[in-house]
Amino acid sequence: MSAATGALLASVHLRGPHVDFAGLSPLIALLGGATLVLLAGLVRSRALRAHGTPMLALISLGAAAGLTIWQWGASKSIVSGALRIDALSLVLNLVLVAAGAGTVLLAWRSAGAREATGELYALLLTSLGGMSLLVAAQNTVALFVGLELLSIPLYVLCATDRSSVRHRREHSIESGLKYLIIGAVGSATLLYGIAMIYGATGATDFSAIAAALSSGSLASDPLTLTGIALCAAGLAFKASVAPFHQWTPDVYEGAPTPVTAFMAVATKVAALGVLLRFFDVALIEAQPSWGPALAALATITIVVGNVGALGQSSMKRMLAYSSVAQAGYMLAGVVVASQLGARATVFYLAAYMFMNMAAFAVVLVRERESDLGDSLQALAGLGRQRPLLAGSMTVSMLALAGIPATVGFAGKFYLIDAAVSGGYTWLGVVIVVGSMISLGYYLPVVAQMWMRAPAAAAARTEGLPALAGGSSELADAGPPAQGAEGPPTPEVALVALLAAAGAVFFGVIPQPLFDLVHGVGGALGGLF
Numbered sequence: 001m002s003a004a005t006g007a008l009l010a011s012v013h014l015r016g017p018h019v020d021f022a023g024l025s026p027l028i029a030l031l032g033g034a035t036l037v038l039l040a041g042l043v044r045s046r047a048l049r050a051h052g053t054p055m056l057a058l059i060s061l062g063a064a065a066g067l068t069i070w071q072w073g074a075s076k077s078i079v080s081g082a083l084r085i086d087a088l089s090l091v092l093n094l095v096l097v098a099a100g101a102g103t104v105l106l107a108w109r110s111a112g113a114r115e116a117t118g119e120l121y122a123l124l125l126t127s128l129g130g131m132s133l134l135v136a137a138q139n140t141v142a143l144f145v146g147l148e149l150l151s152i153p154l155y156v157l158c159a160t161d162r163s164s165v166r167h168r169r170e171h172s173i174e175s176g177l178k179y180l181i182i183g184a185v186g187s188a189t190l191l192y193g194i195a196m197i198y199g200a201t202g203a204t205d206f207s208a209i210a211a212a213l214s215s216g217s218l219a220s221d222p223l224t225l226t227g228i229a230l231c232a233a234g235l236a237f238k239a240s241v242a243p244f245h246q247w248t249p250d251v252y253e254g255a256p257t258p259v260t261a262f263m264a265v266a267t268k269v270a271a272l273g274v275l276l277r278f279f280d281v282a283l284i285e286a287q288p289s290w291g292p293a294l295a296a297l298a299t300i301t302i303v304v305g306n307v308g309a310l311g312q313s314s315m316k317r318m319l320a321y322s323s324v325a326q327a328g329y330m331l332a333g334v335v336v337a338s339q340l341g342a343r344a345t346v347f348y349l350a351a352y353m354f355m356n357m358a359a360f361a362v363v364l365v366r367e368r369e370s371d372l373g374d375s376l377q378a379l380a381g382l383g384r385q386r387p388l389l390a391g392s393m394t395v396s397m398l399a400l401a402g403i404p405a406t407v408g409f410a411g412k413f414y415l416i417d418a419a420v421s422g423g424y425t426w427l428g429v430v431i432v433v434g435s436m437i438s439l440g441y442y443l444p445v446v447a448q449m450w451m452r453a454p455a456a457a458a459a460r461t462e463g464l465p466a467l468a469g470g471s472s473e474l475a476d477a478g479p480p481a482q483g484a485e486g487p488p489t490p491e492v493a494l495v496a497l498l499a500a501a502g503a504v505f506f507g508v509i510p511q512p513l514f515d516l517v518h519g520v521g522g523a524l525g526g527l528f
Contacts, residue, residue: 033060041118087519135273175254190234196227206282261360301328336422339521361496381454
């Protein structure tokens with residue numbers, strides 16, 4: 001090296017990029033926890049693997065929640081503006097962590113956790129990391145990375161049912177493959193839409209896209225509108241918005257019940273969170289074009305979800321169609337592109353977490369106790385046998401239907417108020433009509449628990465279609481043993497009771513949740 005070169009290097013102060021570790025700390029806790037859980041799953045002690053890994057997962061989730069609260073009130077961009085730490089991302093982070101903790105408790109003694117302890121919880125935490133990244137994304141590159149980071153672990157989790165019942169294992173693998181194929185189509189559609197928006201605007205940052213669309217007639221350009229349509233379709237796959245919902249009933253039914261609960265709650269939170277930020281920030285200038293289209297999608301989703309749930313005999317399929325309808329309700333908050341709409345959507349996402357976790361916890365208990373699986377008949381007589389669990393399921397069903405004194409009523413009222421204030425009064429009427437239709441499948445569940453005698457044990461394959469394991473090839477396997485998953489566990493009952501208590505408490509006293517989501521609208525920039 002010459003003396004001149006040495007002098008030049010000495011005069012240059014090499015500095016690495018600034019990294020805001022405080023802003024990244026919740027994400028670091030989730031992904032770092034996933035690594036530690038995966039390593040803990042390699043220890044030789046079976047007892048340590050069975051109970052140490054879920055405890056470590058819960059500690060990681062607790063750390064992520066504490067670090068999120070530590071950042072409370074922050075409003076800053078990090079990672080060169082790719083991520084945004086604000087009220088929206090922080091509130092949704094708390095909901096995601098709560099859903100993840102509930103899922104860990106539901107999966108604690110499941111067959112999948114016994115066979116692959118470290119892998120199951122590591123995949124769960126990694127998916128949560130992707131969701132946390134997604135709700136904070138304010139750049140299309142970060143959006144796509146977050147979407148894939150949440151999706152790929154879920155493809156594996158759907159196929160992790162290690163039950164001793166052969167048709168359940170096969171159905172789980174089938175659901176994982178279906179979700180993989182549909183998820184790949186959704187991701188490709190989204191990526192193509194992002195590419196078109198980049199071609200029209202020349203930008204990837206949400207703020208830069210909004211600035212480009214505000215100049216000239218670019219907001220109504222065919223290339224821009226096509227890109228918006230493809231992005232909406234790609235995200236609609238994740239949110240189970242009709243007509244992109246076809247995978248939902250089959251995947252929910254085939255996946256292990258703890259994973260189904262996680263998908264129903266956490267994936268919905270991430271998908272609606274990114275819809276809020278992407279459409280209400282990056283694409284806000286094109287709202288006159290995409291607003292009516294999303295309103296039509298919301299209407300179709302409410303009708304398809306509620307009608308599809310009628311007459312379902314499988315609780316998981318019924319809750320899948322219910323999830324579709326609920327996505328339609330929440331989409332109303334995105335459509336109006338207002339601060340009130342954003343707050344209403346986030347409020348309902350938190351409410352939805354309480355309602356769904358209670359329902360899936362009770363379904364899981366009956367799956368472990370009965371050979372009727374997730375059938376509606378498995379709930380018969382639950383009010384006499386386990387009144388606390390029956391009460392939890394009753395609260396869940398009434399809250400999902402929007403009955404007063406439950407958090408579901410407060411959430412729907414908030415969404416209707418946002419729709420009417422945003423000029424979509426007819427969409428508010430659709431929400432009311434959809435809630436009325438939903439009584440046709442929520443109330444029979446309540447009647448089954450409190451007004452029916454316990455059903456006699458029956459083989460799980462009897463009367464089922466071939467896809468669900470009722471083929472003659474599987475009949476020779478015989479019915480599963482009573483309580484094939486093991487005895488009911490206290491942590492599952494705890495999830496059911498706490499979630500039901502939350503649904504009632506925040507229904508009677510919703511002000512704490514209103515206060516929690518108050519700053520969400522202001523986090524989205526120029527919304528009125």
